[in-house]
Amino acid sequence: MQSFTEENYLKIIYHLSSDTDAPVQTNAIAERMGTKAASVTDMIKKLADKQLIIYQKYQGVKLTDTGRRTAINIVRKHRLWEVFLVEKLSFKWDEVHDIAEELEHINSAELIERLDEFLAFPKNDPHGDPIPDKEGKFDSASFIKLNKLKINDQGLVMGVSEHSSAFLKHLEKLGLTLGKLVKVTDITDFDGSIELLVESKKINLSREVAKHILIKA
Amino acid sequence: MQSFTEENYLKIIYHLSSDTDAPVQTNAIAERMGTKAASVTDMIKKLADKQLIIYQKYQGVKLTDTGRRTAINIVRKHRLWEVFLVEKLSFKWDEVHDIAEELEHINSAELIERLDEFLAFPKNDPHGDPIPDKEGKFDSASFIKLNKLKINDQGLVMGVSEHSSAFLKHLEKLGLTLGKLVKVTDITDFDGSIELLVESKKINLSREVAKHILIKA
DNA sequence: AATGTTTTTTAGATTTGTCTAAACTTTTAG
DNA sequence: CTAAAAGTTTAGACAAATCTAAAAAACATT
Numbered sequence: 001m002q003s004f005t006e007e008n009y010l011k012i013i014y015h016l017s018s019d020t021d022a023p024v025q026t027n028a029i030a031e032r033m034g035t036k037a038a039s040v041t042d043m044i045k046k047l048a049d050k051q052l053i054i055y056q057k058y059q060g061v062k063l064t065d066t067g068r069r070t071a072i073n074i075v076r077k078h079r080l081w082e083v084f085l086v087e088k089l090s091f092k093w094d095e096v097h098d099i100a101e102e103l104e105h106i107n108s109a110e111l112i113e114r115l116d117e118f119l120a121f122p123k124n125d126p127h128g129d130p131i132p133d134k135e136g137k138f139d140s141a142s143f144i145k146l147n148k149l150k151i152n153d154q155g156l157v158m159g160v161s162e163h164s165s166a167f168l169k170h171l172e173k174l175g176l177t178l179g180k181l182v183k184v185t186d187i188t189d190f191d192g193s194i195e196l197l198v199e200s201k202k203i204n205l206s207r208e209v210a211k212h213i214l215i216k217a
Numbered sequence: 218m219q220s221f222t223e224e225n226y227l228k229i230i231y232h233l234s235s236d237t238d239a240p241v242q243t244n245a246i247a248e249r250m251g252t253k254a255a256s257v258t259d260m261i262k263k264l265a266d267k268q269l270i271i272y273q274k275y276q277g278v279k280l281t282d283t284g285r286r287t288a289i290n291i292v293r294k295h296r297l298w299e300v301f302l303v304e305k306l307s308f309k310w311d312e313v314h315d316i317a318e319e320l321e322h323i324n325s326a327e328l329i330e331r332l333d334e335f336l337a338f339p340k341n342d343p344h345g346d347p348i349p350d351k352e353g354k355f356d357s358a359s360f361i362k363l364n365k366l367k368i369n370d371q372g373l374v375m376g377v378s379e380h381s382s383a384f385l386k387h388l389e390k391l392g393l394t395l396g397k398l399v400k401v402t403d404i405t406d407f408d409g410s411i412e413l414l415v416e417s418k419k420i421n422l423s424r425e426v427a428k429h430i431l432i433k434a
Numbered sequence: 435a436a437t438g439t440t441t442t443t444t445a446g447a448t449t450t451g452t453c454t455a456a457a458c459t460t461t462t463a464g
Numbered sequence: 465c466t467a468a469a470a471g472t473t474t475a476g477a478c479a480a481a482t483c484t485a486a487a488a489a490a491c492a493t494t
Contacts, residue, residue, distance in 0.1 A: 005451065026472055039452050041473055046450090058459055058472060089331040102323045108316050114306040222481065243442055256482050258443055263480090275442055275489055 002052075004105045007074050008033065009043055010052060011104075013063055014071035023060030072136040078104040079125035079132075080115050086126040087119060093126040093177075094168035127168075128159020128178050128214060143214035146182070147194065147207050154183035155215035162212035174203050176213065219269075221322045224291050225250065226260055227269060228321075230280055231288035240277030289353040295321040296342035296349075297332050303343040304336060310343040310394075311385035344385075345376020345395050345431060360431035363399070364411065364424050371400035372432035379429035391420050393430065 002010070012032045016024045030040045048055035052067035063071060081103040085096040113134065116122075123138075124130055130138040143158045157180045160171070171177065175198050185202065186195035192207045205213075219227070229249045233241045247257045265272035269284035280288060298320040302308040308316075330351065333339075341347055347355040360375045374397045377388070388394065392415050402419065403412035409424040422430075 003450080027470090035451085036453065037472060038454080038474080042451075085328075089328070089335055091327075091331070095327075099323070099325050099328055102325075103320075106316070106319045106323075108319075110308075110312075111302075111306070111316055114308070118306055220480080244440090252481085253483065254442060255444080255484080259481075 002050075002070070005043070006047060006050075006052075007070070007105055009040075009047060010063070010067055010071040011074045011078075013053065013061060014068065014075065017063065023056075023062050025060045029061075069136055072132045074104050076132040076134075076136070077106070077112055079129055080112060080119065080122070082125045082127075083119050083122045083131070084115060087122075092168075092172070094165040094172065096126065097163050097165070124159070126178075127163060128157075141216075143216055145211055146205070146213035146215050147192075147210035149184045149194075149215065151184050151187055153217070154181065155217045156181055157213060158216045159214040160212050161214060167209070167212065170209065171213070174205075175199065175201060176203070182215070218324065219267075219287070222260070223264060223267075223269075224287070224322055226257075226264060227280070227284055227288040228291045228295075230270060230278060231285065231292065234280065240273075240279050242277045246278075286353055289349045291321050293349040293351075293353070294323070294329055296346055297329060297336065297339070299342045299344075300336050300339045300348070301332060304339075309385075309389070311382040311389065313343065314380050314382070341376070343395075344380060345374075358433075360433055362428055363422070363430040363432050364409075364427035366401045366411075366432065368401050368404055370434070371398065372434045373398055374430060375433045376431040377429050378431060384426070384429065387426065388430070391422075392416065392418060393420070399432070 009029065012029055013024050016028055016032065026037050026040045026044070029044070030037045033040065044053060044055050044061050047053045047067070048061070051064055052070060053061045053063055055061045078100045081100040082096045085091040085099060086093060091099075116134075122131055130141060132138040141158070144155070145161075149155065157176060157178055159178065160168070176182070180198055183197040184194060185197050187193070188195070194205045194207065194210050196203050196205060226246065229246055230241050233245055233249065243254050243257045243261070246261070247254045250257065261270060261272050261278050264270045264284070265278070268281055269287060270278045270280055272278045295317045298317040299313045302313040302316060303310060333351075339348055347358060349355040358375070361372070362378075366372065374393060374395055376395065377385070393399070397415055400414040401411060402414050404410070405412070411422045411424065411427050413420050413422060
């Protein structure tokens with residue numbers, strides 16, 4: 001078994017490598033972990049010794065199959081706990097991240113299988129992210145980012161790619177929650193701000209915000 | 218906030234001092250923690266610095282009010298999680314201790330209050346132990362140990378004072394679960410073994426086992 | 435009260451995860 | 465293609481929690 005810290009490194013490496021095939025760089029990990037690059041170097045040596053990542057000096061790291069499996073399992077636990085917190089304990093979607101960061105390290109396969117069943121095997125967490133199954137499989141649903149839509153395009157809000165409380169509260173206030181149908185009515189020439197119709201209400205979004213909203217056409 | 222380790226020390230000191238007023242000894246803590254006395258000395262110095270315990274060299278330790286409040290809060294979390302595991306996730310009463318040992322360190326007051334509400338404010342955990350309320354108050358229900366009963370005495374099984382899986386499975390097999398009515402029908406001269414009637418079934422208990430069963434007359 | 439046993443503490447070492455400062459690679463730009 | 469900038473690693477140190485071995489205090493017993 002790994003320590004909490006090792007698990008957090010694996011999770012971060014997983015998230016940083018999920019888009020691209022490129023190796024993950026020391027500084028990127030350090031920034032996400034809130035540590036210094038020197039500390040990251042120490043830790044990745046340790047993870048490489050344990051065959052959880054492949055590491056070449058100065059060249060960044062990649063997860064091994066074992067490492068990826070471990071990381072996905074942590075993600076699975078995180079997302080299931082988030083569902084529990086929202087569905088069963090009535091937390092809001094912007095309140096659950098930090099608690100789930102702690103709960104994801106609880107160590108009992110049996111617990112997670114039973115929690116999964118208790119929650120009726122949810123497919124997505126409260127932010128729309130897919131929940132891996134016991135074997136680590138999940139649809140890597142390829143949604144479009146809202147900032148890629150053109151005028152008159154429409155679609156359903158399926159998820160977000162930013163989980164900060166500030167961002168989620170902002171969406172909540174705008175009425176932009178999961179499942180909502182949106183239609184792009186205008187895109188400003190000046191800074192690319194997007195004008196949307198959500199349930200016949202007109203709202204305005206910065207491109208920065210739009211970038212983190214995932215849409216199914 | 219304290220580390221997991223500090224929390225575990227406080228919890229153990231609390232349990233070791235709940236019966237008596239006497240200071241808790243270094244060796245007793247070491248045994249429960251599964252560490253050596255020298256390590257305990259180091260840690261109790263640290264806890265004393267933080268004003269969580271009162272420590273006099275060679276004289277053992279006592280909890281301060283703050284220390285006791287902290288310890289009781291951990292006990293509260295532990296027992297609420299045990300209720301959750303048994304009531305909601307269908308774990309057996311002998312399977313929940315270790316998982317609750319991990320969950321008790323999750324750090325969110327809001328989470329615990331909502332969990333308490335979700336579970337409909339239970340008064341006791343699956344082993345009959347009382348669950349402290351938000352303020353740390355709980356009835357220190359004074360039950361009798363089964364080995365104190367005399368022939369023809371009867372009462373209800375209200376709890377256990379031993380939480381090992383082996384012990385609990387044994388009780389389960391005997392049908393000695395919470396709420397059962399028992400009546401002492403005989404006590405062997407030889408070794409003090411106790412013969413009981415439980416739901417019109419005759420069973421035999423060693424004194425050692427009986428000592429850990431709590432009865433309300 | 436003296437002596438032996440038990441308990442506790444001290445001293446010094448180890449492991450884990452972190453840091454700073456300095457050295458070393460790799461990348462980027464002129 | 466070379467020099468500066470950016471990124472990474474090494475070296476040495478530190479705090480937390482533990483350990484072993486040895487010293488010190490408390491206790492128990494004749």
